[in-house]
Amino acid sequence: xSAAPDVSAVKTYLLGLQDGICAALEAEDGGGRFRExxxxxxxGGGGRTRILTDGAVFEKAGVAFSHVQGTKLPxxxxxxxPELAGQPWEALGVxxxxxxxxxxxxxxxxxxxxxxxxxxxxxxxxxxxxxRPPSPVTPTWWFGGGFDLTxxxxxxxxxxxxxxxxxxxxxxFGVTLHARMKKACDEYFFLKHRGEPRGVGGLFYDDFNxxxxxxxxxxxxxxxxAFLPAYRPIVAERKAxxxxxxxxxxxLYRRGRYVEFNLVWDRGTLFGLQxxxxxxxxxxxxxxxxxxxxxxxxxxxxxxxxxxxVFLKPRDWLI
Amino acid sequence: xSAAPDVSAVKTYLLGLQDGICAALEAEDGGGRFRExxxxxxxGGGGRTRILTDGAVFEKAGVAFSHVQGTKLPxxxxxxxPELAGQPWEALGVxxxxxxxxxxxxxxxxxxxxxxxxxxxxxxxxxxxxxRPPSPVTPTWWFGGGFDLTxxxxxxxxxxxxxxxxxxxxxxFGVTLHARMKKACDEYFFLKHRGEPRGVGGLFYDDFNxxxxxxxxxxxxxxxxAFLPAYRPIVAERKAxxxxxxxxxxxLYRRGRYVEFNLVWDRGTLFGLQxxxxxxxxxxxxxxxxxxxxxxxxxxxxxxxxxxxVFLKPRDWLI
Numbered sequence: 001x002s003a004a005p006d007v008s009a010v011k012t013y014l015l016g017l018q019d020g021i022c023a024a025l026e027a028e029d030g031g032g033r034f035r036e037x038x039x040x041x042x043x044g045g046g047g048r049t050r051i052l053t054d055g056a057v058f059e060k061a062g063v064a065f066s067h068v069q070g071t072k073l074p075x076x077x078x079x080x081x082p083e084l085a086g087q088p089w090e091a092l093g094v095x096x097x098x099x100x101x102x103x104x105x106x107x108x109x110x111x112x113x114x115x116x117x118x119x120x121x122x123x124x125x126x127x128x129x130x131x132r133p134p135s136p137v138t139p140t141w142w143f144g145g146g147f148d149l150t151x152x153x154x155x156x157x158x159x160x161x162x163x164x165x166x167x168x169x170x171x172x173f174g175v176t177l178h179a180r181m182k183k184a185c186d187e188y189f190f191l192k193h194r195g196e197p198r199g200v201g202g203l204f205y206d207d208f209n210x211x212x213x214x215x216x217x218x219x220x221x222x223x224x225x226a227f228l229p230a231y232r233p234i235v236a237e238r239k240a241x242x243x244x245x246x247x248x249x250x251x252l253y254r255r256g257r258y259v260e261f262n263l264v265w266d267r268g269t270l271f272g273l274q275x276x277x278x279x280x281x282x283x284x285x286x287x288x289x290x291x292x293x294x295x296x297x298x299x300x301x302x303x304x305x306x307x308x309x310v311f312l313k314p315r316d317w318l319i
Numbered sequence: 320x321s322a323a324p325d326v327s328a329v330k331t332y333l334l335g336l337q338d339g340i341c342a343a344l345e346a347e348d349g350g351g352r353f354r355e356x357x358x359x360x361x362x363g364g365g366g367r368t369r370i371l372t373d374g375a376v377f378e379k380a381g382v383a384f385s386h387v388q389g390t391k392l393p394x395x396x397x398x399x400x401p402e403l404a405g406q407p408w409e410a411l412g413v414x415x416x417x418x419x420x421x422x423x424x425x426x427x428x429x430x431x432x433x434x435x436x437x438x439x440x441x442x443x444x445x446x447x448x449x450x451r452p453p454s455p456v457t458p459t460w461w462f463g464g465g466f467d468l469t470x471x472x473x474x475x476x477x478x479x480x481x482x483x484x485x486x487x488x489x490x491x492f493g494v495t496l497h498a499r500m501k502k503a504c505d506e507y508f509f510l511k512h513r514g515e516p517r518g519v520g521g522l523f524y525d526d527f528n529x530x531x532x533x534x535x536x537x538x539x540x541x542x543x544x545a546f547l548p549a550y551r552p553i554v555a556e557r558k559a560x561x562x563x564x565x566x567x568x569x570x571l572y573r574r575g576r577y578v579e580f581n582l583v584w585d586r587g588t589l590f591g592l593q594x595x596x597x598x599x600x601x602x603x604x605x606x607x608x609x610x611x612x613x614x615x616x617x618x619x620x621x622x623x624x625x626x627x628x629v630f631l632k633p634r635d636w637l638i
Contacts, residue, residue: 017565037614050356051613051614053613060612123577174389193598252608260602263579264582264583264589264592265422273512277512279513280536283611285580286575289610290578290608291609293607294372294379294381294603295370295371
């Protein structure tokens with residue numbers, strides 16, 4: 001059922017996805033432009049990090065592609081698959097976090113990624129040949145990805161549109177997939193120290209190879225391609241909503257939760273920071289301006305309380 | 320050489336330390352007042368968290384006392400002392416973080432704490448009697464503490480005064496202690512993902528019982544009592560320094576490093592958040608307003624570059 005993994009096809013798709021998303025975001029912003037930092041890492045591979053700051057719509061938008069390789073997978077990365085320890089590996093992905101200026105526009109995150117390890121993990125032509133280990137093993141690979149939405153002032157119809165688009169993206173690949181990936185998203189983007197979801201969720205999957213390479217890759221393309229149709233209409237609808245200092249201060253306060261999640265709980269962020277990843281690319285996800293207020297609580301019945309009461313409760317947005 | 324541990328004496332000292340520091344900070348601020356939140360935790364114990372916000376000098380100041388107890392020490396807390404697993408325990412401490420408004424006044428952190436576990440760990444009169452485990456073990460206890468300084472625009476004479484006061488506080492207890500605790504501070508308050516110290520350091524010690532209870536407690540009192548003489552003259556000297564938006568923006572940017580350290584590396588913060596501690600008391604350490612700028616670097620030769628070039632390098636400030 002499964003064709004051999006085609007790393008080069010994944011890479012081509014991801015580079016195009018980054019290009020397409022950046023172009024659309026610039027068009028939606030109408031003013032800001034992405035600047036690009038290309039970087040390499042001594043152990044192999046590199047990336048291109050694109051950041052738009054101080055746009056008309058996006059206060060900070062980061063859309064990063066990376067493709068990193070190693071000759072020996074560390075044991076810590078393979079606790080549940082010890083046969084992979086010491087094998088060559090590659091990881092590719094596109095990751096984005098968008099922090100809009102207008103508090104009525106939600107923050108959005110999306111990520112699609114591919115990992116492959118084992119003796120037939122091809123080395124990139126741009127890097128030195130990977131030494132073959134003495135005992136080659138069958139390559140192991142998986143896809144991961146998803147997207148999630150973090151409103152400040154929520155709208156039921158926006159949440160429904162977001163989840164409807166997510167469901168449509170994965171529905172062709174299996175009838176149970178959407179429910180599973182929606183639940184995984186709710187569980188992953190959860191601030192345990194607050195007992196609070198990060199936002200209204202979306203899709204999350206990892207270690208995904210159950211459909212074979214071709215279909216797992218097609219699913220991942222479908223998810224990556226669904227991000228713009230899921231998010232852009234919400235931005236277009238809300239970006240001109242009038243607002244004042246009250247909404248701005250609430251937005252800054254709620255951005256603190258984004259920082260807390262990413263620095264305390266997000267596996268990718270922590271693994272990256274603790275394993276010598278490129279700090280500035282990893283932390284491009286952090287909001288441009290953030291406030292913390294000791295023990296702040298919204299006034300009951302206020303628009304700020306509605307975020308907690310209506311949107312920060314896991315629920316089925318499609319019924 | 321060691322008297323029996325006297326938890327009640329430690330508690331009396333810590334409550335007085337919190338009172339004295341809050342009174343001095345209010346006097347130095349000249350406007351702001353601390354408000355107090357008393358809290359209890361279901362598993363035993365509680366605390367009093369004091370926060371001053373929007374003062375004339377301190378944008379946010381948190382000074383917290385806590386005294387928490389448990390009937391069974393979790394195995395994760397006793398990996399290197401398995402005989403303590405399942406024993407009753409108590410932990411007491413005062414912890415403070417001060418975020419001044421003026422970027423020429425450094426941020427300061429201090430903490431003193433005491434931990435005791437084992438069958439003779441006394442239970443507080445305010446809580447139900449602690450059930451005795453079947454196999455009582457000799458109580459184990461230790462002190463920990465220290466203080467460290469995080470300037471935005473540094474002054475050599477301030478750093479020297481800070482370290483001189485730190486040295487004087489511990490010198491009576493052993494000739495090698497200051498060097499050891501200064502080095503431990505440099506090593507602990509280090510952002511590995513940035514390759515950058517948090518500030519100019521100070522003192523740090525943990526698991527300290529080598530002088531017996533009486534002298535270890537006396538050392539801890541000396542450290543706690545040294546905080547105000549170390550910090551207050553610096554605040555008094557710098558709090559009226561004229562500054563503009565450039566200095567403010569740099570302060571907000573550098574505060575991001577404080578957040579990164581506390582959420583990614585600080586053991587106390589992470590243990591507290593992951594083990595069900597009181598989130599608002601733990602995160603009172605976070606700055607009131609913070610910015611992140613992608614890949615920002617100071618202009619060479621600028622006052623901002625001086626922070627990195629002169630102050631964020633571990634060195635001996637007393638020669």
